Amino acid sequence: MRLADSTTLVEFARGEHVMTVCNACRYCEQYCPVFPAMEERVLFAKADLTYLANLCHNCGECLYACQFAPPHEFGINVPQTLARIRVRSYENHCWPPALGAAFRHHGVATALGLVGVLTLLMLLATWVMNPDGLRASSGDFYAVVPHGVMVSLFGSVGIFVLVALGMGLRGFWGEIQSGSAFAPARLDGRFDAEGLSVADTRHALRDALTLRHLHTTGVDCTTAEDTRRPWRRWFHHCTLYGFMLCFASTSVAAIYHIIFGWHAPYAYTSLPVLLGTAGGLGLLIGPAGLLAVRRQRDPDLGDADQKGLDEAFIVLLWLTSLTGLVLLVLRAQGAMGVLLVIHLGAVLALFLTLPYGKFVHGIYRTAALLKYAKESRR
Numbered sequence: 001m002r003l004a005d006s007t008t009l010v011e012f013a014r015g016e017h018v019m020t021v022c023n024a025c026r027y028c029e030q031y032c033p034v035f036p037a038m039e040e041r042v043l044f045a046k047a048d049l050t051y052l053a054n055l056c057h058n059c060g061e062c063l064y065a066c067q068f069a070p071p072h073e074f075g076i077n078v079p080q081t082l083a084r085i086r087v088r089s090y091e092n093h094c095w096p097p098a099l100g101a102a103f104r105h106h107g108v109a110t111a112l113g114l115v116g117v118l119t120l121l122m123l124l125a126t127w128v129m130n131p132d133g134l135r136a137s138s139g140d141f142y143a144v145v146p147h148g149v150m151v152s153l154f155g156s157v158g159i160f161v162l163v164a165l166g167m168g169l170r171g172f173w174g175e176i177q178s179g180s181a182f183a184p185a186r187l188d189g190r191f192d193a194e195g196l197s198v199a200d201t202r203h204a205l206r207d208a209l210t211l212r213h214l215h216t217t218g219v220d221c222t223t224a225e226d227t228r229r230p231w232r233r234w235f236h237h238c239t240l241y242g243f244m245l246c247f248a249s250t251s252v253a254a255i256y257h258i259i260f261g262w263h264a265p266y267a268y269t270s271l272p273v274l275l276g277t278a279g280g281l282g283l284l285i286g287p288a289g290l291l292a293v294r295r296q297r298d299p300d301l302g303d304a305d306q307k308g309l310d311e312a313f314i315v316l317l318w319l320t321s322l323t324g325l326v327l328l329v330l331r332a333q334g335a336m337g338v339l340l341v342i343h344l345g346a347v348l349a350l351f352l353t354l355p356y357g358k359f360v361h362g363i364y365r366t367a368a369l370l371k372y373a374k375e376s377r378r
Helices: 006-025 034-039 046-055 061-065 077-093 098-104 108-129 130-137 149-177 199-209 230-262 270-298 304-329 338-357 361-378
Strands: 222-223 227-229
Touching: 006 034, 006 077, 034 046, 034 361, 046 077, 046 149, 046 227, 046 361, 061 077, 077 098, 077 149, 077 304, 077 361, 108 130, 108 304, 108 338, 130 304, 149 338, 199 361, 222 361, 227 338, 230 270, 230 304, 270 304, 270 361, 304 338, 338 361
Parallel strands: none
Antiparallel strands: 222 227
């Protein structure tokens, strides 16, 4: 096991104990996919716990329903136990492996420091190579940072990020597929050899995109034992779809530039600007709301040691959106050049931390939902 320190071994041993107790009780089987998937297993290998931990949406209902929860001597806390195993799965499948420790050292101060360092380096580089660009006020971003330089920098970083995320997903999927103690009952002799069907993929993506399991018992999400509110799910949606709209904006702008030869700056009524503005607003509202919800939520529903990991990603998303929207509003002002470099520094920091921050949980959770859809087909 990579990163097989004593803490990791203790957490997986604890996870095996918790799942064994839950499997004997089964009171929570109606809450979310974790419990039906758990009931298909008698033994819980590391791969099974990794799978169940990433299948968990941390809705928290099982903690308040559990008769063995603290202060009971068993001390069963499924959301907290699976949260700890989840972050270990990020570390274990990180690529390059040496950067796995980054998951333990994330924090808001670290994220802001990275933004500051990258922004300063880009300001110095721009000042040396194109000092007049920092005083540009035409709205033309490429007058500050040439198109070729921007494409080369963010293209190379983007390729590295995709490779790192792809390698991590490959390792995670391989583990939960081949390392499990799960031996499925067969309806025919071909279950193990079957791949994902179109229906499996459709069901998993539906659950991932709607966050259906974030509010398993109704329309609202758990904040505390007697508190149910919809905000956590809504803010998650603002964040997810805001990110997707910003990606769509960048993609459309690339098509405009490369295929049609339509170069920026684009009008405020153009498709790239409208998509980017909508996405930016989503990434202002969503992360700010998630940060507020986190600080009101029962701390027993998560792992306090992961506060920095969660909040660093939220802050980077929010800062990237804020700087982007300010840049859009002031793109015809004399401060445009400096604002552009600050925004690019925030975007670069976000990109570089994607494979080593909370972003990976969405990828692994979707993969776990795909496996669950395949298992459920039985």
